[in-house]
Amino acid sequence: MEDVRAAERALMARVPDGALMQRAAAGLAAACGQVLGKVYGARVALLVGSGDNGGDALYAGARLARRGAGVTAVLLAPERAHAGGLAALRAAGGRAVDGSGPAEGVGGGAGADAALGVVARADLVVDGVVGIGGKGGLRPRAAELARAAEESRAVVVAVDLPSGVDADTGEVRGAAVRADVTVTFGACKPGLLVDPAREYAGALRFVDIGLGPELAAYDPVVEAFQYADVDRLLPVPGAESDKYRRGVVGVVAGSARYPGAAVLAVAGALRGGAGAVRYVGPAADAVLARFPETLVSAGPPARAGRVQAWAAGPGLGDDGDRLRDVVAADVPVLIDADGLRLADAAAVRKRVAPTLLTPHAGEAAALLGTSREEVESGRLEAVRELAGRYAATVLLKGSTTVVAGPDGTGAVRVNPTGTPWLATAGSGDVLSGLAGALLAAGLGARDAGATGAFLHGLAARLAADGAPVAAQDVADALPAAWRDVRRG
Numbered sequence: 311m312e313d314v315r316a317a318e319r320a321l322m323a324r325v326p327d328g329a330l331m332q333r334a335a336a337g338l339a340a341a342c343g344q345v346l347g348k349v350y351g352a353r354v355a356l357l358v359g360s361g362d363n364g365g366d367a368l369y370a371g372a373r374l375a376r377r378g379a380g381v382t383a384v385l386l387a388p389e390r391a392h393a394g395g396l397a398a399l400r401a402a403g404g405r406a407v408d409g410s411g412p413a414e415g416v417g418g419g420a421g422a423d424a425a426l427g428v429v430a431r432a433d434l435v436v437d438g439v440v441g442i443g444g445k446g447g448l449r450p451r452a453a454e455l456a457r458a459a460e461e462s463r464a465v466v467v468a469v470d471l472p473s474g475v476d477a478d479t480g481e482v483r484g485a486a487v488r489a490d491v492t493v494t495f496g497a498c499k500p501g502l503l504v505d506p507a508r509e510y511a512g513a514l515r516f517v518d519i520g521l522g523p524e525l526a527a528y529d530p531v532v533e534a535f536q537y538a539d540v541d542r543l544l545p546v547p548g549a550e551s552d553k554y555r556r557g558v559v560g561v562v563a564g565s566a567r568y569p570g571a572a573v574l575a576v577a578g579a580l581r582g583g584a585g586a587v588r589y590v591g592p593a594a595d596a597v598l599a600r601f602p603e604t605l606v607s608a609g610p611p612a613r614a615g616r617v618q619a620w621a622a623g624p625g626l627g628d629d630g631d632r633l634r635d636v637v638a639a640d641v642p643v644l645i646d647a648d649g650l651r652l653a654d655a656a657a658v659r660k661r662v663a664p665t666l667l668t669p670h671a672g673e674a675a676a677l678l679g680t681s682r683e684e685v686e687s688g689r690l691e692a693v694r695e696l697a698g699r700y701a702a703t704v705l706l707k708g709s710t711t712v713v714a715g716p717d718g719t720g721a722v723r724v725n726p727t728g729t730p731w732l733a734t735a736g737s738g739d740v741l742s743g744l745a746g747a748l749l750a751a752g753l754g755a756r757d758a759g760a761t762g763a764f765l766h767g768l769a770a771r772l773a774a775d776g777a778p779v780a781a782q783d784v785a786d787a788l789p790a791a792w793r794d795v796r797r798g
């Protein structure tokens with residue numbers, strides 16, 4: 311968050327005192343009004359910590375009180391609550407109670423734990439406990455109030471980010487607020503885009519407080535592709551194209567035991583924009599039965615004929631020889647699944663052409679010598695670490711798919727599409743073929759990974775539409791996803 315803080319400091323030097331907080335509070339109050347529908351007569355509880363995050367909540371509370379809401383601030387640290395915000399709230403007819411804990415008694419005068427009562431009766435709870443100044447999970451008292459908010463029927467709106475989550479990494483190492491909506495200011499914090507924190511944030515609302523020009527001086531730490539970014543990268547054939555110019559992708563997947571992985575990887579590859587798909591391996595019959603347009607070859611990859619990229623690994627079993635050939639090739643290579651286990655790290659590092667590794671959390675954990683849980687709780691760190699170790703681009707799959715470039719610099723791409731229905735056997739094989747075809751069509755490894763993940767996630771959403779899907783359905787929906795992107 312250093313970049314956001316520095317941009318705020320720079321902007322604050324240019325605008326009147328308190329102007330940024332007023333912009334933030336106005337956006338926050340407007341979002342709360344929309345969530346409530348009717349502000350007049352609504353019961354609003356503000357959870358207010360000791361910093362400016364609490365200040366935002368208090369000023370927004372004042373605006374809601376002026377529109378007729380009954381607003382009560384629960385002050386977690388009454389002596390350190392934002393003085394201006396508290397005065398504004400009181401002037402607007404709101405009130406405040408001491409929320410620091412039942413042992414200290416109350417300022418609101420309504421029994422030993424008035425604060426919990428205020429939260430329990432609220433229609434809307436505004437979480438202003440901590441923002442980007444927070445360290446670690448919620449302290450016990452704040453955690454107790456957050457739990458009460460979760461158990462109440464109130465809608466929970468987090469100010470800037472759900473208190474307790476890490477704004478930089480998306481980690482949630484202790485108790486945290488579970489929000490229905492998060493209203494974030496100036497810049498979308500990286501953590502808000504990445505699980506597990508993303509889960510806690512609910513729906514995201516962005517409020518522009520004018521940081522844009524100041525932030526432009528900093529490179530983003532993470533970025534999320536939008537439709538237009540993907541549209542720009544899709545390899546669309548021109549009038550002069552032929553199948554070779556569009557690119558040939560080689561698929562090295564499947565085994566006698568897992569022929570299906572080959573079929574699914576080819577299914578993805580055929581929808582990836584390359585001109586032809588070459589399959590190399592023992593599942594050629596199964597592949598041809600489903601996709602007669604595939605060029606198959608029985609020998610080793612090195613003798614299969616020219617390709618512009620390889621996608622290798624799904625269902626490969628223990629066939630290290632086929633993988634070695636691919637790693638030694640001088641064209642871009644995607645390595646997935648069994649291939650990740652078989653690949654020699656030193657040989658991967660030595661490659662000159664781009665390499666894209668596509669592990670899920672379990673495979674990433676095995677490569678890093680850590681646990682799956684550790685990878686899932688800190689995806690950004692895990693993907694950067696792997697990319698550094700292998701000097702390769704890494705696409706880490708999962709509930710949030712993230713893509714990091716080989717040199718550790720540049721933003722990590724966070725995929726905004728997808729659905730938990732995608733967690734179905736073989737869907738990763740489809741992604742391998744798809745991203746491999748994008749490499750063959752000429753996209754760089756980071757672009758192929760991010761574009762592939764975007765289309766794959768979008769296809770899954772279109773195919774699932776609220777019901778279970780199989781991996782083949784995802785592959786079948788890729789053309790629809792493609793069209794969706796091209797139409798914007």
Ligand SMILES: NC(=O)C1=CN([C@@H]2O[C@H](COP(=O)(O)OP(=O)(O)OC[C@H]3O[C@@H](n4cnc5c(N)ncnc54)[C@H](O)[C@@H]3O)[C@@H](O)[C@H]2O)[C@@H](O)CC1
Binds near residue numbers: 319361446448470
């Ligand atoms: N700086 C600016 O220009 C702007 C800042 N804004 C708001 O200000 C926030 C940042 O404010 P601050 O820097 O004052 O910091 P915060 O309000 O995020 O939190 C810092 C305070 O919380 C306490 N704290 C830290 N970790 C805690 C934990 N785990 N449990 C309980 N208390 C904890 C600290 O002791 C400190 O007093 C932003 O998130 C945003 O909401 C907005 O008003 C927009 C403008």
Ligand SMILES: Nc1ncnc2c1ncn2[C@@H]1O[C@H](COP(=O)(O)OP(=O)(O)O)[C@@H](O)[C@H]1O
Binds near residue numbers: 709
């Ligand atoms: N909870 C989830 N939410 C969204 N997508 C998920 C979730 N779990 C898995 N996925 C996606 O599903 C695919 C599964 O791939 P993978 O783990 O390689 O499975 P397989 O090896 O069976 O093909 C990946 O694209 C991954 O990002």
Ligand SMILES: [K+]
Binds near residue numbers: 439
């Ligand atoms: K907050």
